[in-house]
Amino acid sequence: MNTKILVVEDQFIEADNLRSILRKGGYLVCKIARSVPEALQIIESEKPNLVLLDIYLKGELTGIDLAKILRDQQIAFVYLSANSNKQILDAAKATKPYGFLVKPFREKDVLVMLDVAWYLHRQNLGLSGSGKSGPGSQPAHDIKEIIGSSKSMNEVLNEVKIVGTSDISVLILGESGTGKELIAQNIHYISARKNKPFVAVNCAALPANLIESELFGHEKGAFTGAIDKRIGKFEQANEGTVFLDEIGELPLELQVKLLRVLQEKEIEPIGGRKKKVDVRIIAATNRDLEEEIAAGRFRLDLYYRINIFPITLPPLRERKEDIALLADHFVRIYARKENKIITEIADHVIQTLQNYDWPGNIRQLENIIARSVLLNNGPILEFLKLPGQNKSNVTLPETRIKSMTENERDHILLVLGQCNWRIYGQGGAAELLELNPSTLNSRMKKLGIEKKYFKHDSN
Incomplete structure (x- = not known):
């Protein structure tokens, strides 16, 4: 075991209790400090890996003062406290501790908190591993x-x-x-x-x-x-x-x-x-x-x-780069529920979603997409109405006549969706469109129609 802990606590009973818990857990307790000056001397001589630090200490310097020094020296620390003063708690949080332990201490809480603090500290330093003894990689999870x-x-x-x-x-x-x-x-x-x-x-x-x-x-x-x-x-x-x-x-x-x-x-x-x-x-x-x-x-x-x-x-307004991904996810879910074929979201709809403030966050986005899918016709989601909008400012594309090529592409996509992308044989897209399969494949290639448009039906 090579993780050294410094306990900075001026209450003898609390300090002794912590020393007992730490030793039982296999940690090396380098020293017990009763004040900030004493702690600084021990830090200089013992080089601890982690400090358990009481917010309130006797003397001119408090635990928060010491925390600022520890942060500058990149030494991990966890606060010890039982005080509810909001101003003091805010000041303590501003020093970015790896956690708080409330008095009186439970053995399990102390040991688990130290494991977490040590792992996070090593992550911040760009090192791998966690746990009391240092290295030991975390398993990957999906x-x-x-x-x-x-x-x-x-x-x-x-x-x-x-x-x-x-x-x-x-x-x-x-x-x-x-x-x-x-x-x-x-x-x-x-x-x-x-x-x-x-x-x-x-x-x-x-x-x-x-x-x-x-x-x-x-x-x-x-x-x-x-x-x-x-x-x-x-x-x-x-x-x-x-x-x-x-x-x-x-x-x-x-x-x-x-x-x-x-x-x-x-x-x-x-x-x-x-x-x-x-x-x-x-x-x-x-x-x-x-x-x-x-x-x-x-x-x-x-x-x-x-x-x-x-x-x-x-909040969603602080992660707007995720809005398009979330919208696409919800479109697939609700298109499947409504038995509709929607292959993409129009650019102007994405822009409108990203410009909105989203007071209701992801839940609000999901509800609006569900409604929009229900009202939408065709393979492209082009209709969107946000709260506070009326009929005169519903988000719609600019009014224009689609080209023959665009109409042909939309129609082929619609038929392919109804056939579950089956082109050949009875009931296939080629038969419904009254085209030779090779001709249909050629038209699809020219129009840029690929299997990717139906990835939400692949499962």
Whole structure:
């Protein structure tokens, strides 16, 4: 084991607890520092690979001051804290730590956080490998159904691959409609739990008086109307993953019970006895949880438990280079559903999509494409109506008469689609068009008609 850890903590009990956890996990604890000056001396002499750093330290210099020095020296660090002051948390986040650990520490959380921090740090330095002992490549995984090639989405996919092979809690942040549940599903399906249940819960959609029963279950007769026993979502997801969408909507009294699940791995159904459960929690929200903490609406200790590995999804307006790919993806889906042949999207439609601000993000784009496909006629998607538009400004191509060549191409494409691209034999395109097959092939070549136009029918 060659990963050396420096613990910077001025509380003796906390520092000793951390040293015990780290040694048990196989790490080399080079020293315990009680202040920033002492830490700087140890860094100079011991050259630690990673620092566990308390935000609050006695003396003139704080943990945040030391963090700025560590960042300049390219030394990885993770904050230790139990403070809920938003201003201080914002200042700490600005130093770009590899994570936060909340006091008191759980052994598993500490060790997993260090694995993740060490891997991400080596990735940032352009090195391969992860884990406590350095080298050890991460396996490659295919991320299904996530459309996008922009820089921001590639960063998200890389984070999904990293955390997918772990078992730590994940917090997915982003506006409504950015695809948070899809990201959660992919994390689950590349994890060791992939063959176990993935149970999604929309916390915002549950009536306040039913949330506890929905999450943890109840026994028959536990309350008026409980005529049958109910198995809660956490028990349904045992050995799998629970996705808590819009966790910021969860009432404070339920946050306490959720914290128990994370800490003790147990639930207590209404009217029943405590039960052990083994679930991974992935949470998502479009709220600023730090503002919710400052307002007293969200628990700091729960925030730290679910925020071990945050992933932030960019809004669609910040990844406009992906809009054409997403539009094409949705056109294929809804053309198949509506039994239509649509081979391409007109350039003016793509331009209109890219110029729009998309307040509803990907979900809004999907709904508009679905409507446009339904209203479209012909193999090219030329009709598009965005919110706020009226009949006078519906996006349509400039009015013009198509050439004979364009009409011929469109007609051949339509017939080929109806024949599933079968040219020869009875019921083939050549027979329906009353052409010799060789003549049809010649016309297709001249018109630039290739199999690629029907790639959405190839599966």
